[in-house]
Amino acid sequence: MKTNVKPATRSPSTKTASSSQVVTLDMVARMAGVSPSTVSRILNGTAVVSDLKREAVDKAVAALGFVPNPMARALAGGRTLSIGVLTQAIDSPFYGLSLRGIEHELDRAGYSALYVSGHWDAQEEAKCIEVLRSRRVDGIIVLTGRLPDKALRECAKTMPVVVTGRTLKAPGLFSLNFDNFEGGRLATQRLLDLGHRRIVFITGVANHADANERLRGYRVALESAGIAYDPDLVVKGDFHESSGLAAVNQLLASKQKFTAIFAANDQMAMGAALGLYRNGLAVPRDVSLIGFDDLPMAMYTVPPLSSIHESAYEQGCLAASAMLQLLAGQQPDGQVPAPRLVVRESCGPAII
Amino acid sequence: MKTNVKPATRSPSTKTASSSQVVTLDMVARMAGVSPSTVSRILNGTAVVSDLKREAVDKAVAALGFVPNPMARALAGGRTLSIGVLTQAIDSPFYGLSLRGIEHELDRAGYSALYVSGHWDAQEEAKCIEVLRSRRVDGIIVLTGRLPDKALRECAKTMPVVVTGRTLKAPGLFSLNFDNFEGGRLATQRLLDLGHRRIVFITGVANHADANERLRGYRVALESAGIAYDPDLVVKGDFHESSGLAAVNQLLASKQKFTAIFAANDQMAMGAALGLYRNGLAVPRDVSLIGFDDLPMAMYTVPPLSSIHESAYEQGCLAASAMLQLLAGQQPDGQVPAPRLVVRESCGPAII
DNA sequence: TTGTATGCGTTATCAG
DNA sequence: CTGATAACGCATACAA
Numbered sequence A, B: 001m002k003t004n005v006k007p008a009t010r011s012p013s014t015k016t017a018s019s020s021q022v023v024t025l026d027m028v029a030r031m032a033g034v035s036p037s038t039v040s041r042i043l044n045g046t047a048v049v050s051d052l053k054r055e056a057v058d059k060a061v062a063a064l065g066f067v068p069n070p071m072a073r074a075l076a077g078g079r080t081l082s083i084g085v086l087t088q089a090i091d092s093p094f095y096g097l098s099l100r101g102i103e104h105e106l107d108r109a110g111y112s113a114l115y116v117s118g119h120w121d122a123q124e125e126a127k128c129i130e131v132l133r134s135r136r137v138d139g140i141i142v143l144t145g146r147l148p149d150k151a152l153r154e155c156a157k158t159m160p161v162v163v164t165g166r167t168l169k170a171p172g173l174f175s176l177n178f179d180n181f182e183g184g185r186l187a188t189q190r191l192l193d194l195g196h197r198r199i200v201f202i203t204g205v206a207n208h209a210d211a212n213e214r215l216r217g218y219r220v221a222l223e224s225a226g227i228a229y230d231p232d233l234v235v236k237g238d239f240h241e242s243s244g245l246a247a248v249n250q251l252l253a254s255k256q257k258f259t260a261i262f263a264a265n266d267q268m269a270m271g272a273a274l275g276l277y278r279n280g281l282a283v284p285r286d287v288s289l290i291g292f293d294d295l296p297m298a299m300y301t302v303p304p305l306s307s308i309h310e311s312a313y314e315q316g317c318l319a320a321s322a323m324l325q326l327l328a329g330q331q332p333d334g335q336v337p338a339p340r341l342v343v344r345e346s347c348g349p350a351i352i
Numbered sequence C: 001t002t003g004t005a006t007g008c009g010t011t012a013t014c015a016g
Numbered sequence D: 001c002t003g004a005t006a007a008c009g010c011a012t013a014c015a016a
Helices: A025-032 A036-044 A051-064 A070-077 A093-108 A122-134 A149-158 A180-193 A209-224 A241-253 A266-278 A296-300 A312-327 B025-032 B036-044 B051-064 B070-077 B093-108 B122-134 B149-158 B180-193 B209-224 B241-253 B266-278 B296-300 B312-327
Strands: A082-087 A112-117 A139-143 A161-164 A173-176 A199-202 A260-263 A288-290 A307-309 A340-342 B082-087 B112-117 B139-143 B161-164 B173-176 B199-202 B260-263 B288-290 B307-309 B340-342
Touching: A025 A036, A025 A051, A036 A051, A070 B070, A082 A093, A082 A122, A093 A112, A093 A139, A093 A296, A093 A312, A093 B093, A112 A122, A112 B112, A122 A139, A122 A149, A139 A312, A149 A161, A149 A173, A161 A312, A173 A312, A180 A199, A180 A209, A180 A260, A180 A288, A180 A307, A180 A340, A199 A209, A199 A241, A199 A266, A241 A260, A241 A266, A241 B296, A260 A266, A266 A288, A266 A296, A266 B296, A296 B241, A296 B266, B025 B036, B025 B051, B036 B051, B082 B093, B082 B122, B093 B112, B093 B139, B093 B296, B093 B312, B112 B122, B122 B139, B122 B149, B139 B312, B149 B161, B149 B173, B161 B312, B173 B312, B180 B199, B180 B209, B180 B260, B180 B288, B180 B307, B180 B340, B199 B209, B199 B241, B199 B266, B241 B260, B241 B266, B260 B266, B266 B288, B266 B296
Parallel strands: A082 A112, A082 A139, A139 A161, A161 A173, A199 A260, A260 A288, B082 B112, B082 B139, B139 B161, B161 B173, B199 B260, B260 B288
Antiparallel strands: A307 A340, B307 B340
């Protein structure tokens, strides 16, 4: 129900409660005794202006407390100084960190972010892109998601695009990918080093690139240790806590033997930890557990969870500064940090 | 008839890569054989229009894939169909839920949200408000924070404001407050009912209204059970996990006797749980633990954490729909649900 | 270096 | 019920 706010007529009195809150560029120009274009140029650094006038304008701006109207700016200039950010869930603990990084980096450059949530649904994500486009954002940062590469390439024809979670080359498009394979390998190797041989893997969402790569890392680590891949030890998950819990219950019910669990993310690891606890199994005494992502809370689970650090925050910063570079016509050069194993207290030696 | 003279200025090449991506209202009007005003009226429901023209316009809109330009709309009409949301940290697990609620509710009404983070700093929050104002949002939702009431009242003179986490009356301002006192009382009462007498309270940030109320609930519950308030059992926290951990360490170091801990939020409860674990104390066998907020993860800690449910998501929905009502000139009537105790496995009978 | 004129895409006013 | 027309606040091509 689109409530129609009676938009009052254009009589000056109804414009704004605080009468003179609306300071325009023209007013600044008048006060400084210059033309509006000069003010505009000074504000945007579009051209060289005599120091004399610049001072006069600066003073007028300060005196009037002038703040440019982004809408007018967008309409006239074609840029909004805002970057669209397509995240998957505004309350995701992992992507939240990235958002924070993006926010930080954009802010420094005078840009602001417009967040929309795609909820891991390609269709919804496509709609989000449309919303962002209609808001005339200057560029779009896409945090993973399930949009087909093609859609992103298409989008990049219209405006700069930075995407995380995939490797993609296209004009106007920069991608930032974390080495999930290596992360998966590292986590598995850690368990292997502790003497574990029967290691469960709880997968992420099916057909999810990150999830698949982590699984591949698991397989390769296993194989290079001379251990045959056992499909019975690989249980489906969906990146949520509940699926970690379910996985453990299922495993235990089917009487599978295992001494360690590698969950494709920390949230599932937490679910798994609960499952073990409920079944009277202690971590790491009876079962070792390792997660992925190194969420802030991994440090505070009981016991603290070993994990693969993925620096979501830093990835956000990188994505944002890549966007700024793209906007400036430069070729971004950011590199996602390599995966790093964080050893905490959830893994112990295998009990033979 | 406005013959569209191609404006010699502004070479088309600089406008947009995708040549005809920009469908304007004028184009729709021309195609439908009506005036732009009519199209506008139909789109906004501003006036009654003959069904004949309406159909023609609808068809043209669909055919051209016309999407109104929010910037132009804002500039001309004075509304942006966007609501500013001042949250404290974009990655907060608690407020993230509220954001999700807000997003959901606004979306249904065709509005979108503009998030800014104040980081619990009054000055920064004030800046955020300015940013939102400069973006010409139609209203502002403030999630708690430390802005003085006065600033909010002032803001409400300019545009509708909805604020959570405080009780405040002012024209154009609607406040939504959770009963933290009752929540604090409920949590404490639960521990009391289990026979606990020496109950630790880990506080939230000093001078934080929510935190203070929770503490008050704790005190009142204690007193009405005939137990004297013991300042030694009240330890300072800051709502973060680390402070919960520190609190427990401090308590144990000072040899305080206690059988239960009530943390002013779940995050500190998790920190406390870790502290107990590190010191060889089991929850709930040796010490009972209860949190506040009932974050999604409370269900998945080991052991699952009893808590006070605060329905952040629902509060977000409420705030958003209150905003929509305000925008429509109605008086909002939302009510925050009462606190609810969620019993999980972290509390047990007191060992005497 | 600076000013003038014009257009960005809509909505709102006012006259039919 | 409908159409011209003037804002909205700013940036830019062009002239000076």
